[in-house]
Amino acid sequence: NAMGHQNRSVSTRVLRSGTVTLPAEACHALELPEGTRGFELVRMRTLEGAPALFSTNYSPPILAATLAGAADVLSGREALTTVLAAAGFSMAGANRIIRAAHPTPEIAAALQISEAEPLLRIRSISWTSEGLRYDMYETWVRSDIIPLEVSVNSVDLNPVH
Numbered sequence: 001n002a003m004g005h006q007n008r009s010v011s012t013r014v015l016r017s018g019t020v021t022l023p024a025e026a027c028h029a030l031e032l033p034e035g036t037r038g039f040e041l042v043r044m045r046t047l048e049g050a051p052a053l054f055s056t057n058y059s060p061p062i063l064a065a066t067l068a069g070a071a072d073v074l075s076g077r078e079a080l081t082t083v084l085a086a087a088g089f090s091m092a093g094a095n096r097i098i099r100a101a102h103p104t105p106e107i108a109a110a111l112q113i114s115e116a117e118p119l120l121r122i123r124s125i126s127w128t129s130e131g132l133r134y135d136m137y138e139t140w141v142r143s144d145i146i147p148l149e150v151s152v153n154s155v156d157l158n159p160v161h
Helices: 024-029 061-068 080-086 105-111
Strands: 010-021 037-047 050-059 093-101 119-127 133-141
Touching: 010 061, 024 133, 037 061, 050 061, 050 105, 061 080, 080 133
Parallel strands: none
Antiparallel strands: 010 037, 037 050, 050 133, 093 119, 119 133
């Protein structure tokens, strides 16, 4: 969202997609048995032509056919969240962890940086209102290209009636 917020040119390129044996970490995050096959979506995003973000999403087997048939997502023209919501998987909550980390060789090459250069790594698990975990992603962000923006609103926990 932050990438397109300032009406700047954003493009998405899908590097890999398809049914895979999910990594143990994704199985744990999605509350699936190890060795489960699910859907992997690996994308690269540029901002004004500069490599800015590398993202990998893992989804449970229940979404594999839906995502495999989502031509606009797989071509980088449509947001994954739009397809997930249309399939009945709207986010009711998520847990996100953000930390600085060194990228893998694949990620460093895609983002055109050194493996020694730290990036922001965002790991997220999303769930429905029923508590079903349906998306686990890891996104690597070049914060020199995309700044981390946080908006905070206060909530009155003791409203007067």
